[in-house]
Amino acid sequence: MLTLHIPAISCGHCVRAITAAVQELDPAATVEADVGSKQVRIDSTAAHAPLLARLAEEGYPASIKH
């Protein structure tokens, strides 16, 4: 489980775009997003670095929350 902070997330469209980008790398990934706290939880076997790179490319730079 990976928890990200994504400042650019602001609506349901963002959530769908982020989910689609993650599922391009791992079709089995699940994505739970909370627009209010700009927090996204990703359950995926994909490596973190390519996921973060793909999200940044999509316009959603993310930082990993610990």
Ligand SMILES: [Cu+2]
């Ligand atoms: Cu949006």
